[in-house]
Amino acid sequence: MAIKPNINTTPVELRPEFQFAVSVDCVIFGYDEDALKVLLIECDLPAFRGQWSLLGDLLRPDEDLDAASYRVLRERTGLENVFLEQVHTFGRVGRHPAGRVVTTAYYSLVNVRDHQLRQMDNELHWHPVQEVSQMAFDHLEILGTCHQSLRKKVQEEPVIFNLMEDKFSLRELQAVYEAILDVKLDRRNFRKKLFSTGLLTDLGELEQNVPHRPGRLYSFHREEYARMRKKAFGGIDF
């Protein structure tokens, strides 16, 4: 959409002084080595030289906002069809040194061991979320907001399986919950609760190469979850 020359006939939406850069920033969470991690890139702006930054990009003229976040994820990690959720939009005047940029934050949950991630750009690094204490821009605030949002979400919906491999033991699953929520959970109660959801398929297989008694392997029962959601939404409210 071209900007018309005569400002008096230009809709206010299109006047240059009411135009802003819009970006998306992706907080890509993964779980590895007993910790919740986030995928970061070294910032190339002089103002933040040497600091870490979230993966983001400017919204393009003919691109839906959600599409931009999927694009960032695809371009930077090679992943498609990953869990991605919009969290919050940050629009403080001074948040970007190069000018006014309004950014919408998304978080994504990926399996760190995924094939495509392993061959990724080596400017990217996984950082333990707990140890990130400084970032470029307002990205530390964005990371904090997304981490809080994730903590709430995992207690409401089974999004955690997006962080797991296809087959996992209950110990691994519990460890991921514990890393995200930063709490210790009771093993027996955890097992009881997870089984009671009906969302675990017992694969009848055992862990391999563990230095202790191997646990059973499970997978996430997606079809059952789809049925549950359908039933819940078919009710009177919600």
Place this chain on the structure above:
Amino acid sequence: MAIKPNINTTPVELRPEFQFAVSVDCVIFGYDEDALKVLLIECDLPAFRGQWSLLGDLLRPDEDLDAASYRVLRERTGLENVFLEQVHTFGRVGRHPAGRVVTTAYYSLVNVRDHQLRQMDNELHWHPVQEVSQMAFDHLEILGTCHQSLRKKVQEEPVIFNLMEDKFSLRELQAVYEAILDVKLDRRNFRKKLFSTGLLTDLGELEQNVPHRPGRLYSFHREEYARMRKKAFGGIDF
């Protein structure tokens, strides 16, 4: 920030083709006449003539995003210091007929009987949320998203008191919960639960001019809520 003439030296953030209009839209909820209502304005765009629209405005060059939503609220309703929460950002390419506009939706909870609201602009009207079936732009989707967000929120935090007058009876409070959640609640259990929160101050007064036995009046115990939050946040997690 001026746009530099030479496009090759202009940071990509500042190039015109990467600039968008950004707006805020406020879903202003109120409770009146046994229904949850939303404050709407008649749309003045030809494309949506006669349809209703949320209260919104374009973000200004030197204005924080949150400040823009407070400004819309102040300018349109005269209210200050109201409850306002960001919910979601909508950025589909074709969502605005005049051009590309990315909008961030907020919802607000106000007391419909507030003095300043009564003398407001008569282009504004309160509509029962349940009866709104068509709106300009994608505002019906935005309203739906905010309504869902409110339903969730009232079950987690005592934001509902923003919709009430300073003094209210338990019947009134229950009716507001029922209107928002679209459920019937048991009166005895409701009373028990609300009292157990410790957030109600018994004013020792009775309702006036009700055609039945008057109920006691209560107010929201803000200080106690502040203490509760402080205590909860001082713990190990959150």
Place this chain on the structure above:
DNA sequence: GCAAAAGTGTTCACATTACACCCATGG
């Protein structure tokens, strides 16, 4: 045989639900 984690039930406290009668007021 030792270390490490798997697997398994019961008890208790607490929260949620369901449910019915008499009372105070206005009309």
Place this chain on the structure above:
DNA sequence: CCATGGGTGTAATGTGAACACTTTTGC
């Protein structure tokens, strides 16, 4: 005196938390 909602308690059920011992495997 009638209609309307105010005010009250208890029993049943469900949910979450605490807690210990035996088993299986790798080393």
